[in-house]
Amino acid sequence: MNFLRGVMGGQSAGPQHTEAETIQKLCDRVASSTLLDDRRNAVRALKSLSKKYRLEVGIQAMEHLIHVLQTDRSDSEIIGYALDTLYNIISNDEEEEVEENSTRQSEDLGSQFTEIFIKQQENVTLLLSLLEEFDFHVRWPGVKLLTSLLKQLGPQVQQIILVSPMGVSRLMDLLADSREVIRNDGVLLLQALTRNNGAIQKIVAFENAFERLLDIITEEGNSDGGIVVEDCLILLQNLLKNNNSNQNFFKEGSYIQRMKPWFEVGDENSGWSAQKVTNLHLMLQLVRVLVSPNNPPGATSSCQKAMFQCGLLQQLCTILMATGVPADILTETINTVSEVIRGCQVNQDYFASVNAPSNPPRPAIVVLLMSMVNERQPFVLRCAVLYCFQCFLYKNQKGQGEIVSTLLPSTIDATGISVSAGQLLCGGLFSTDSLSNWCAAVALAHALQENATQKEQLLRVQLATSIGNPPVSLLQQCTNILSQGDKIDRRGSKIQTRVGLLMLLCTWLSNCPIAVTHFLHNSANVPFLTGQIAENLGEEEQLVQGLCALLLGISIYFNDNSLESYTKEKLKQLIEKRIGKENFIEKLGFISKHEFYSRASQKPQPNFPSPEYMIFDHEFTKLVKELEGVITKAIHKSSEEDKKEEEVKKTLEQHDSIVTHYKNMIREQDLQLEELKQQISTLKCQNEQLQTAVTQQVSQIQQHKDQYNLLKVQLGKDNQPQGSYNDGSQMNGIQPEEIGRLREEIEELKSNQELLQNQLAEKDSLIENLKSSQPSPGANEESSATDSARDSEQIADLKQELATLKSQLNSQSIEITKLQTEKQELLQKTEAFAKSVPEPEQSETVTAAKATDVEGRLSALLQETKELKNEIKALSEERTAIKEQLDASNSTIAILQNEKNKLEVDITDSKKNKTIFWCCWLIRIRKYFH
Amino acid sequence: MAYAYLFKYIIIGDTGVGKSCLLLQFTDKRFQPVHDLTIGVEFGARMITIDGKQIKLQIWDTAGQESFRSITRSYYRGAAGALLVYDITRRDTFNHLTTWLEDARQHSNSNMVIMLIGNKSDLESRREVKKEEGEAFAREHGLIFMETSAKTASNVEEAFINTAKEIYEKIQEGVFDINNEANGIKIGPQHAATNATHAGSLFLRLAAQTGPLAHSLTLSSCPAET
Numbered sequence A: 001m002n003f004l005r006g007v008m009g010g011q012s013a014g015p016q017h018t019e020a021e022t023i024q025k026l027c028d029r030v031a032s033s034t035l036l037d038d039r040r041n042a043v044r045a046l047k048s049l050s051k052k053y054r055l056e057v058g059i060q061a062m063e064h065l066i067h068v069l070q071t072d073r074s075d076s077e078i079i080g081y082a083l084d085t086l087y088n089i090i091s092n093d094e095e096e097e098v099e100e101n102s103t104r105q106s107e108d109l110g111s112q113f114t115e116i117f118i119k120q121q122e123n124v125t126l127l128l129s130l131l132e133e134f135d136f137h138v139r140w141p142g143v144k145l146l147t148s149l150l151k152q153l154g155p156q157v158q159q160i161i162l163v164s165p166m167g168v169s170r171l172m173d174l175l176a177d178s179r180e181v182i183r184n185d186g187v188l189l190l191q192a193l194t195r196n197n198g199a200i201q202k203i204v205a206f207e208n209a210f211e212r213l214l215d216i217i218t219e220e221g222n223s224d225g226g227i228v229v230e231d232c233l234i235l236l237q238n239l240l241k242n243n244n245s246n247q248n249f250f251k252e253g254s255y256i257q258r259m260k261p262w263f264e265v266g267d268e269n270s271g272w273s274a275q276k277v278t279n280l281h282l283m284l285q286l287v288r289v290l291v292s293p294n295n296p297p298g299a300t301s302s303c304q305k306a307m308f309q310c311g312l313l314q315q316l317c318t319i320l321m322a323t324g325v326p327a328d329i330l331t332e333t334i335n336t337v338s339e340v341i342r343g344c345q346v347n348q349d350y351f352a353s354v355n356a357p358s359n360p361p362r363p364a365i366v367v368l369l370m371s372m373v374n375e376r377q378p379f380v381l382r383c384a385v386l387y388c389f390q391c392f393l394y395k396n397q398k399g400q401g402e403i404v405s406t407l408l409p410s411t412i413d414a415t416g417i418s419v420s421a422g423q424l425l426c427g428g429l430f431s432t433d434s435l436s437n438w439c440a441a442v443a444l445a446h447a448l449q450e451n452a453t454q455k456e457q458l459l460r461v462q463l464a465t466s467i468g469n470p471p472v473s474l475l476q477q478c479t480n481i482l483s484q485g486d487k488i489d490r491r492g493s494k495i496q497t498r499v500g501l502l503m504l505l506c507t508w509l510s511n512c513p514i515a516v517t518h519f520l521h522n523s524a525n526v527p528f529l530t531g532q533i534a535e536n537l538g539e540e541e542q543l544v545q546g547l548c549a550l551l552l553g554i555s556i557y558f559n560d561n562s563l564e565s566y567t568k569e570k571l572k573q574l575i576e577k578r579i580g581k582e583n584f585i586e587k588l589g590f591i592s593k594h595e596f597y598s599r600a601s602q603k604p605q606p607n608f609p610s611p612e613y614m615i616f617d618h619e620f621t622k623l624v625k626e627l628e629g630v631i632t633k634a635i636h637k638s639s640e641e642d643k644k645e646e647e648v649k650k651t652l653e654q655h656d657s658i659v660t661h662y663k664n665m666i667r668e669q670d671l672q673l674e675e676l677k678q679q680i681s682t683l684k685c686q687n688e689q690l691q692t693a694v695t696q697q698v699s700q701i702q703q704h705k706d707q708y709n710l711l712k713v714q715l716g717k718d719n720q721p722q723g724s725y726n727d728g729s730q731m732n733g734i735q736p737e738e739i740g741r742l743r744e745e746i747e748e749l750k751s752n753q754e755l756l757q758n759q760l761a762e763k764d765s766l767i768e769n770l771k772s773s774q775p776s777p778g779a780n781e782e783s784s785a786t787d788s789a790r791d792s793e794q795i796a797d798l799k800q801e802l803a804t805l806k807s808q809l810n811s812q813s814i815e816i817t818k819l820q821t822e823k824q825e826l827l828q829k830t831e832a833f834a835k836s837v838p839e840p841e842q843s844e845t846v847t848a849a850k851a852t853d854v855e856g857r858l859s860a861l862l863q864e865t866k867e868l869k870n871e872i873k874a875l876s877e878e879r880t881a882i883k884e885q886l887d888a889s890n891s892t893i894a895i896l897q898n899e900k901n902k903l904e905v906d907i908t909d910s911k912k913n914k915t916i917f918w919c920c921w922l923i924r925i926r927k928y929f930h
Numbered sequence B: 001m002a003y004a005y006l007f008k009y010i011i012i013g014d015t016g017v018g019k020s021c022l023l024l025q026f027t028d029k030r031f032q033p034v035h036d037l038t039i040g041v042e043f044g045a046r047m048i049t050i051d052g053k054q055i056k057l058q059i060w061d062t063a064g065q066e067s068f069r070s071i072t073r074s075y076y077r078g079a080a081g082a083l084l085v086y087d088i089t090r091r092d093t094f095n096h097l098t099t100w101l102e103d104a105r106q107h108s109n110s111n112m113v114i115m116l117i118g119n120k121s122d123l124e125s126r127r128e129v130k131k132e133e134g135e136a137f138a139r140e141h142g143l144i145f146m147e148t149s150a151k152t153a154s155n156v157e158e159a160f161i162n163t164a165k166e167i168y169e170k171i172q173e174g175v176f177d178i179n180n181e182a183n184g185i186k187i188g189p190q191h192a193a194t195n196a197t198h199a200g201s202l203f204l205r206l207a208a209q210t211g212p213l214a215h216s217l218t219l220s221s222c223p224a225e226t
Ligand SMILES: Nc1nc2c(ncn2[C@@H]2O[C@H](COP(=O)(O)OP(=O)(O)OP(=O)(O)O)[C@@H](O)[C@H]2O)c(=O)[nH]1
Pocket: B013, B014, B015, B016, B017, B018, B019, B020, B021, B022, B032, B033, B034, B035, B036, B037, B038, B039, B062, B063, B064, B065, B119, B120, B121, B122, B123, B148, B149, B150, B151, B152
């Protein structure tokens, strides 16, 4: 307030005085007049004076104007005038055309008046409630006034709005206003409201700001829309930048998809207005906000994925390859694509597959690299390409391999028709443009980053320098250029070339003892480095000295002592002798003390205000951070300490190798376990099959046994064969019911035979009687007697045979039962084993023990199965034997029956004529069997 | 991902009752044993299925500390569902429910579905509030009730899903005006599938033209003989 009084007091008398009086009078009228019209007129008069006499109106009228806002709400006109007047007092916007020197003063005025206005928090709340008034005369100046307050004293006003109930939410309604002016100014108000305030940003997002703003952008025609689109984009950026919660909400709300149409500009020739360029720039920046390398890794990667899935990345790539795109848009597109693919394999793979629409089509990567090593391209564009290449290779071993492979002898296109990435990089590395040297060196270093394989692969690269001379390795060519650097006439700063090459060499040699050996193998290299470090050079050479010291340090730290002349120890002695330890370490420290170092270490993007600033690469600064300390330590250490450490390292390595050994063993055992598991399951399967086979055979054998039993019963009871069978009948195929039937028949035959025998006996006695009465003896009876004697002999034989068969069968069935129990056991074992197998996560010894156990059990199992198979084989052989015996006994039976038949015929013949009854019986029998 | 409906939820209740843990368990299936005090509001989202329909839940986890109350109040109006959480091992958090409920009823739309949650049910030995008390409070105020454990994940899914079911039913009954997004409900995009133009085809169309980058083919210095 002192300030205001000072200004007032310092003013000379004159017209100001009368104006002050007028203002005072007007204020009195506003305060005391009972007529609304009167008050309204007074406020209108104040408004007209408020621009010219901002200070006076401000000081004298502010409290009266606020009072009007409180009491005259029913009249929108007076409220409108009051708001306009307050706006004129508080805002600095209108004064911009006025003389320069008054600007500072007016800025102070604006914030002073704002401070007075917001001192009473209710004033802001009052203003917020006025914004709910739909009347254009109230709402519009209200919006402008609040925007002004926020611009003046953002944090304080934000805090007041935040604590007033639904404050933020109400302001969001402005975006839905159908009057474009209010909606557009509402966007500006929200811009000021959300600036640097995470809590408000979240509430605004919660109130569907994304949806609203994206709708407005679409309605306005995306990048072709006017300044409204620009304002919406700035607001979107406010809401998303550094606000992880909102970024997550944006992604989850599927709003990334809605960004894709923004970039459908590639192939139209609608021209590029300044507004369109601005809009597109902001759109690209918005994409970058979502995938910034500074976001939490998970957040960025999920946005990257979404951008590929919805085709946004693809759309950006078409801009990249389209015609007529302004250079700065192209540059920003390259930067955007870079961050969309960075560290995201799917996107990197896609990017590698993009082709430029040239004839023949070339990979986009190749076309981009051409621009990077092309002096005529703008500097920022070249930086962007380098960034893109770096992002393509970041955490992308596959991509690194592909790039390095284009340099390897086997893949170089001998025809020279198509240029490869590798060739372009080599070309850049050895061109006469130092900027190209630096970019190519850094790009190549990124192809080696954290990739031991490619570091070794690159050692294979040989270059043909000139016709007739032997080829020289890429590694050697780099050091050659370093040492003869001064002889070549270059455009641009020489330091850039050397710094680039040294960074490449440091990256290449770190963590790669083979590369160190290759490097040391050339006897010129170490003297060159020590020479550089030892020399007392000017300030501008300090960085190169530092880098040389780093390279030498790396050659010591990652040295595997495979070169007799350059062991760790010898190199350290060399440093002590030629440079001095302290001197060496001081030179090493030059790197991180360089003025451009910390800037490069902050962000991955190579972003330099001008070419001279292009010195450090971000990834390289990480390497320096990692190695500076350890190299210093290594240099300071005495040889004894070194030896001790070596020993410790060795034992550690041994431990490591032991651990690796065990790990391998575990891995192998895992594999074995897996194999064994599979074997077990196949064995189990086989086992089951065998079991069913055995069961089948057992049942077959059982059948045979039954048949045998039947036969036995038959034969056992038939001391004499009776009845008659058909010649062709075979016992083996006979079914049980048939057997039953046969048995009955046999029974019948038996009784018949008995009858017959009785009859025969009768007849015999009759014949005897007849004989005694007749002189000729009966030959028939005699032969019949011998026949039956022979029969009974045969039957005895058969019985004997049957008994042996029976015992054989018995032993077989015992064997089968045994087999079955064995099988059962086996199956149980298999199951138990299978159960014990699927728990490999136990400690290694347990696993090993289990494995051997499993192996033992398995071989036992296999053995048992083999035995089983043999047994089954033996069994089936026995079965065949039994079958044969059965056949034999069948045929014997058949013979017996035949004989019996014959006998019967004989008997019949002999008795034929003696009795009619006998004949009738015979006929009956024949009939029966037919 | 296409969804049929989108519901906005808020989670409210005293500090330390486990609101953030409930959300984390629901979205990430993880438990966070240390109290990571929420500053203002944090966002989380997940898709669920109800009645065969995909429903996207957008959830705002609010800070329970008194000092953030004015900020968190801004979220009541636009929410379709609220999880009001207390800690069964701390009676004071149960006693404060009335205040929370009044606040919620005052600032939210009248149809907002409120689910009362007694959290930390795994700490039975330290229980201070009986389950019956929670049930009684819910009955009295017309809320749905559940006891959950963000630690063991017991009932966590159910709490979020049952709230969604209730909202879904209210939509079916026509209680909610689904065309007013201020209610915290949104109907899914009818045609969510985007026809991503394949970049390759565009390249073909552009093949005849030469852009600034393609142009550089002729300008670029010849690569060194290798
Ligand atoms: N045993 C147990 N502990 C829980 C459970 N839920 C949360 N906790 C613990 O309670 C503490 C607070 O949990 P938060 O989820 O951070 O609490 P909050 O409600 O979000 O607190 P504010 O963010 O301050 O509002 C943490 O230490 C959690 O580990 C639960 O179900 N069981």
